[in-house]
Amino acid sequence: MNDARLKPEALAAIMQSHQNWSVSKDGNAITRNFRFADFREAFAFMSECALAAERLDHHPEWLNVYNRVGVSLTTHSSGGISARDIEMAAIMDRAAGRFGI
Amino acid sequence: MNDARLKPEALAAIMQSHQNWSVSKDGNAITRNFRFADFREAFAFMSECALAAERLDHHPEWLNVYNRVGVSLTTHSSGGISARDIEMAAIMDRAAGRFGI
């Protein structure tokens, strides 16, 4: 998987098809806020994502408060957003989709 | 939640609407085998169920091998199947349903 920082044009094109995600102000991360029915669903979602993160060796920055999970994805080695973040975002979208989100 | 062992007629009626579950040969437990796409999905399912089990203080007997999870539910205090097992089965069905099962 390519760690290289995505070029602005490539990133802009990709974000068109990931409208639930936003680029952070500094341009170095993509973020999404998830809202589940309750803590149980939120943490089940986190458990699935944690297994994926450990397998891919690419871990999110995430904040959980009861039924909400705020996620920020960045690639530290390249100091910005890479294809690895896009892959992880897709996995998280799929995991959240199980809960009708 | 009522721990009392369900009477045979009541249990038979309930099992009509839980056709994915079977009564064990000795009549003391209900069982279901789940098959997921992979380990990640299987363990995400288990994580959600574990949180529910801990909240309800009613825990499954379960065997996991990669993408498969075999579950047996019984109520030890009554030596058989109670409404608590039916409740837990419904929670597990809903959790598995997220994975298209």
Next chain:
Amino acid sequence: MNDARLKPEALAAIMQSHQNWSVSKDGNAITRNFRFADFREAFAFMSECALAAERLDHHPEWLNVYNRVGVSLTTHSSGGISARDIEMAAIMDRAAGRFGI
């Protein structure tokens, strides 16, 4: 478990024996930052705490970045710090202690 906001003197006395925790500036939460060896340990810690939180129906606000977990505990119903937060802090300390922290 008592949800009532702890009086300042009681809280001050309790914090003496919970020196790893700090009272937030607004006085409404207690916080601690945990640093584990890696993500696996951090998330194993979170899994144990999640089960406890679900059982007690008292959930943390927490931020995880790889091996770090920042926790904030407050009791929303009382708008401040209650005995429930102290109980949860003790559970989290014990869970982290397993990792030599």
Next chain:
Amino acid sequence: MNDARLKPEALAAIMQSHQNWSVSKDGNAITRNFRFADFREAFAFMSECALAAERLDHHPEWLNVYNRVGVSLTTHSSGGISARDIEMAAIMDRAAGRFGI
């Protein structure tokens, strides 16, 4: 990591230093039964092991009943016990050790 089936002499030597584990009757798996204080501890242990299993792509067969976890490790591709099983056993021993086991 080598998937090759361990030769009987090598396995016998290794088992000397893994006395908590037993070779199954058919010689194709190593097993250990863990007993924790309660379900919460048992499932926290399982969560740590699940993350390791997913990372190593080497998954246990395990049975959980409340505070007990029975584990069987084998390497399907070689039809027996390989160095990967020994590695996973060591990870599980370390994870259980956090709970004083």
